[in-house]
Amino acid sequence: MNERLIVYLHMELLEITFRDLINPEFYIVNGGLWLFLFIVFAETGLFAGFFLPGDSLLFVAGIYSNELITKGVGINLNNDFLHLTVLTILVIIAGILGNSVGYWFGEKGGPALYKRKDSFFFKKRYLEQAHEFYEKNGASTIVIARFLPIIRTFAPIVAGIVKMDKKKFVYYNIAGCVAWATAMLFAGHYLYTIILEKFNFDLKQHLEVIVLGIVFVTTAPVIYKLFISKKKGA
DSSP: OOOEEEEEEETTEEOOOHHHHHHHIIIIIHHHHHHHHHHHHHHOOGGGGGOOOOHHHHHHHHHHHHHHHHHSSSSOOOOOOOOOOHHHHHHHHHHHHHHHHHHHHHHHHHHHHHHOOOSSSSSHHHHHHHHHHHHHHHGGGHHHHSTTTTHHHHHHHHHTTTOOOOHHHHHHHHHHHHHHHHHHHHHHHHHHHHHHHHOOOOOGGGHHHHHHHHHHHHHHHHHHIIIIHHHOOO
8 A cells, every 4th residue: 555644643743554554563662552452452342353463463562561561551560470461451351341342232233234235344254254153163162263363353243143141151251361362462472582582582673474473373274264174165
Protein backbone atom coordinates (compact mmCIF):
# COMPACT_ATOMS: atom_id res chain seq x y z
CA MET A 1 0.00 0.00 0.00
CA ASN A 2 1.60 3.25 -1.16
CA GLU A 3 -0.82 5.54 0.58
CA ARG A 4 0.15 6.79 4.01
CA LEU A 5 -2.02 7.83 6.87
CA ILE A 6 -1.01 10.71 9.12
CA VAL A 7 -2.22 10.39 12.71
CA TYR A 8 -1.44 11.84 16.11
CA LEU A 9 -0.31 9.25 18.64
CA HIS A 10 1.26 10.10 22.00
CA MET A 11 1.05 13.75 20.92
CA GLU A 12 3.58 13.12 18.15
CA LEU A 13 3.05 13.21 14.40
CA LEU A 14 3.58 9.73 12.97
CA GLU A 15 3.47 8.31 9.48
CA ILE A 16 1.69 4.96 9.46
CA THR A 17 2.17 2.53 6.58
CA PHE A 18 0.45 -0.77 5.89
CA ARG A 19 3.58 -2.54 7.11
CA ASP A 20 3.17 -0.81 10.48
CA LEU A 21 -0.42 -2.01 10.80
CA ILE A 22 0.60 -5.68 10.60
CA ASN A 23 3.67 -5.23 12.80
CA PRO A 24 2.93 -6.06 16.47
CA GLU A 25 5.93 -4.07 17.69
CA PHE A 26 4.40 -0.91 16.23
CA TYR A 27 1.32 -1.14 18.47
CA ILE A 28 3.35 -1.85 21.58
CA VAL A 29 6.04 0.80 21.11
CA ASN A 30 3.73 3.57 19.91
CA GLY A 31 0.39 2.64 21.47
CA GLY A 32 1.53 1.40 24.84
CA LEU A 33 -0.22 -0.83 27.34
CA TRP A 34 -3.81 0.30 26.90
CA LEU A 35 -3.88 0.07 23.11
CA PHE A 36 -2.30 -3.36 23.43
CA LEU A 37 -5.00 -4.51 25.86
CA PHE A 38 -7.73 -3.10 23.65
CA ILE A 39 -6.37 -5.09 20.71
CA VAL A 40 -6.43 -8.26 22.81
CA PHE A 41 -10.05 -7.50 23.71
CA ALA A 42 -11.02 -6.67 20.12
CA GLU A 43 -9.41 -9.74 18.60
CA THR A 44 -11.31 -12.04 20.94
CA GLY A 45 -14.61 -10.19 21.07
CA LEU A 46 -15.22 -8.05 17.99
CA PHE A 47 -15.67 -8.99 14.33
CA ALA A 48 -13.14 -6.36 13.34
CA GLY A 49 -10.47 -8.10 15.39
CA PHE A 50 -9.95 -11.17 13.20
CA PHE A 51 -7.12 -9.55 11.20
CA LEU A 52 -5.18 -8.27 14.23
CA PRO A 53 -1.77 -9.83 15.10
CA GLY A 54 -2.88 -11.80 18.19
CA ASP A 55 -0.27 -14.47 18.97
CA SER A 56 2.71 -12.52 17.68
CA LEU A 57 1.46 -9.44 19.55
CA LEU A 58 1.48 -11.33 22.85
CA PHE A 59 4.90 -12.80 22.14
CA VAL A 60 6.38 -9.37 21.44
CA ALA A 61 4.54 -7.91 24.46
CA GLY A 62 6.37 -10.46 26.61
CA ILE A 63 9.65 -9.03 25.35
CA TYR A 64 8.50 -5.49 26.20
CA SER A 65 6.74 -6.41 29.46
CA ASN A 66 8.92 -4.15 31.62
CA GLU A 67 8.34 -1.11 29.43
CA LEU A 68 4.60 -1.77 29.11
CA ILE A 69 4.03 -1.94 32.86
CA THR A 70 6.39 0.82 34.00
CA LYS A 71 5.05 3.28 31.42
CA GLY A 72 1.46 2.08 31.15
CA VAL A 73 0.68 1.61 34.84
CA GLY A 74 3.19 4.17 36.07
CA ILE A 75 4.90 1.89 38.60
CA ASN A 76 8.27 0.19 38.65
CA LEU A 77 8.33 -3.04 40.65
CA ASN A 78 12.05 -3.53 39.91
CA ASN A 79 11.37 -7.16 39.11
CA ASP A 80 10.99 -8.70 35.64
CA PHE A 81 8.81 -11.55 36.89
CA LEU A 82 6.40 -9.23 38.69
CA HIS A 83 6.08 -6.98 35.64
CA LEU A 84 5.40 -10.01 33.47
CA THR A 85 2.88 -11.38 35.97
CA VAL A 86 0.96 -8.08 36.14
CA LEU A 87 0.90 -7.90 32.34
CA THR A 88 -0.31 -11.50 32.11
CA ILE A 89 -3.16 -10.82 34.55
CA LEU A 90 -4.25 -7.76 32.55
CA VAL A 91 -4.19 -9.73 29.29
CA ILE A 92 -6.21 -12.54 30.87
CA ILE A 93 -8.85 -10.03 32.01
CA ALA A 94 -8.98 -8.38 28.56
CA GLY A 95 -9.23 -11.75 26.83
CA ILE A 96 -11.96 -13.07 29.14
CA LEU A 97 -13.99 -9.89 28.67
CA GLY A 98 -13.51 -10.08 24.90
CA ASN A 99 -14.78 -13.64 24.70
CA SER A 100 -17.69 -12.77 26.99
CA VAL A 101 -18.73 -9.94 24.69
CA GLY A 102 -18.44 -12.32 21.72
CA TYR A 103 -20.69 -14.86 23.45
CA TRP A 104 -23.24 -12.19 24.32
CA PHE A 105 -23.24 -10.90 20.77
CA GLY A 106 -23.74 -14.39 19.38
CA GLU A 107 -26.51 -15.15 21.84
CA LYS A 108 -28.42 -11.97 21.06
CA GLY A 109 -27.84 -11.54 17.35
CA GLY A 110 -26.64 -14.93 16.18
CA PRO A 111 -29.48 -16.00 13.87
CA ALA A 112 -29.28 -12.75 11.92
CA LEU A 113 -25.54 -13.14 11.29
CA TYR A 114 -26.06 -16.01 8.86
CA LYS A 115 -28.24 -13.74 6.75
CA ARG A 116 -25.77 -10.86 6.82
CA LYS A 117 -23.88 -9.99 3.63
CA ASP A 118 -20.09 -10.19 3.54
CA SER A 119 -18.09 -7.03 4.15
CA PHE A 120 -14.49 -6.11 4.88
CA PHE A 121 -14.96 -6.73 8.60
CA PHE A 122 -17.31 -9.69 8.30
CA LYS A 123 -17.00 -12.88 6.28
CA LYS A 124 -19.74 -15.46 6.72
CA ARG A 125 -17.38 -18.28 5.76
CA TYR A 126 -15.27 -17.54 8.87
CA LEU A 127 -18.37 -17.93 11.00
CA GLU A 128 -19.23 -21.22 9.29
CA GLN A 129 -15.68 -22.52 9.72
CA ALA A 130 -15.75 -21.68 13.41
CA HIS A 131 -19.12 -23.39 13.77
CA GLU A 132 -17.82 -26.55 12.08
CA PHE A 133 -14.69 -26.54 14.26
CA TYR A 134 -16.84 -26.06 17.35
CA GLU A 135 -19.19 -28.92 16.49
CA LYS A 136 -16.31 -31.36 16.03
CA ASN A 137 -14.36 -30.44 19.15
CA GLY A 138 -17.12 -29.54 21.60
CA ALA A 139 -16.60 -27.22 24.54
CA SER A 140 -12.81 -27.60 24.39
CA THR A 141 -12.96 -25.46 21.24
CA ILE A 142 -13.07 -22.39 23.48
CA VAL A 143 -9.63 -23.39 24.78
CA ILE A 144 -8.18 -24.61 21.49
CA ALA A 145 -9.47 -21.60 19.57
CA ARG A 146 -7.34 -19.24 21.66
CA PHE A 147 -4.31 -20.46 19.75
CA LEU A 148 -5.88 -20.28 16.27
CA PRO A 149 -6.20 -17.01 14.32
CA ILE A 150 -9.67 -16.20 12.93
CA ILE A 151 -11.20 -19.16 14.83
CA ARG A 152 -10.26 -17.32 18.04
CA THR A 153 -12.48 -14.39 17.08
CA PHE A 154 -15.55 -16.36 16.03
CA ALA A 155 -15.57 -19.34 18.44
CA PRO A 156 -17.17 -17.44 21.37
CA ILE A 157 -19.73 -15.91 19.00
CA VAL A 158 -20.65 -19.37 17.75
CA ALA A 159 -20.85 -20.59 21.36
CA GLY A 160 -23.45 -17.89 21.96
CA ILE A 161 -25.34 -18.76 18.79
CA VAL A 162 -25.63 -22.46 19.71
CA LYS A 163 -26.56 -21.52 23.30
CA MET A 164 -23.62 -23.24 24.97
CA ASP A 165 -24.16 -23.64 28.71
CA LYS A 166 -22.97 -20.37 30.28
CA LYS A 167 -21.23 -21.98 33.25
CA LYS A 168 -19.33 -24.29 30.94
CA PHE A 169 -18.45 -21.40 28.65
CA VAL A 170 -17.12 -19.32 31.56
CA TYR A 171 -14.95 -22.23 32.73
CA TYR A 172 -13.41 -22.90 29.32
CA ASN A 173 -13.13 -19.19 28.60
CA ILE A 174 -11.03 -18.63 31.72
CA ALA A 175 -8.96 -21.79 31.21
CA GLY A 176 -8.22 -20.98 27.58
CA CYS A 177 -7.30 -17.39 28.23
CA VAL A 178 -4.99 -18.27 31.12
CA ALA A 179 -3.20 -20.86 28.98
CA TRP A 180 -2.93 -18.57 25.93
CA ALA A 181 -1.75 -15.45 27.75
CA THR A 182 0.71 -17.28 29.98
CA ALA A 183 2.23 -19.37 27.18
CA MET A 184 2.73 -16.52 24.70
CA LEU A 185 3.85 -13.80 27.12
CA PHE A 186 6.23 -15.98 29.14
CA ALA A 187 7.66 -17.53 25.96
CA GLY A 188 8.36 -14.11 24.50
CA HIS A 189 9.93 -12.72 27.67
CA TYR A 190 12.13 -15.64 28.64
CA LEU A 191 13.22 -16.69 25.16
CA TYR A 192 14.34 -13.11 24.60
CA THR A 193 16.23 -13.07 27.93
CA ILE A 194 17.85 -16.48 27.50
CA ILE A 195 18.95 -15.91 23.91
CA LEU A 196 20.32 -12.46 24.75
CA GLU A 197 22.31 -13.72 27.74
CA LYS A 198 23.54 -16.98 26.22
CA PHE A 199 24.21 -15.90 22.64
CA ASN A 200 24.26 -12.09 22.86
CA PHE A 201 21.56 -12.09 20.18
CA ASP A 202 18.92 -9.40 20.45
CA LEU A 203 15.55 -10.68 19.24
CA LYS A 204 14.25 -7.11 19.09
CA GLN A 205 16.44 -6.60 16.06
CA HIS A 206 14.92 -9.60 14.26
CA LEU A 207 11.25 -9.45 15.18
CA GLU A 208 10.07 -9.74 11.58
CA VAL A 209 11.43 -13.28 11.30
CA ILE A 210 9.99 -14.25 14.70
CA VAL A 211 6.57 -12.85 13.86
CA LEU A 212 6.50 -14.68 10.52
CA GLY A 213 7.44 -17.90 12.31
CA ILE A 214 4.65 -17.50 14.87
CA VAL A 215 2.12 -16.64 12.18
CA PHE A 216 3.12 -19.75 10.21
CA VAL A 217 2.90 -22.07 13.22
CA THR A 218 -0.48 -20.76 14.39
CA THR A 219 -2.09 -20.56 10.94
CA ALA A 220 -0.78 -23.90 9.63
CA PRO A 221 -3.64 -25.92 11.23
CA VAL A 222 -6.21 -23.54 9.75
CA ILE A 223 -4.62 -23.69 6.29
CA TYR A 224 -4.46 -27.48 6.48
CA LYS A 225 -8.10 -27.68 7.47
CA LEU A 226 -9.30 -25.29 4.76
CA PHE A 227 -7.26 -26.48 1.79
CA ILE A 228 -5.22 -29.67 2.18
CA SER A 229 -7.78 -31.77 4.05
CA LYS A 230 -10.50 -30.77 1.57
CA LYS A 231 -8.35 -31.83 -1.38
CA LYS A 232 -7.69 -35.22 0.23
CA GLY A 233 -11.39 -35.71 0.80
CA ALA A 234 -12.25 -34.75 -2.78
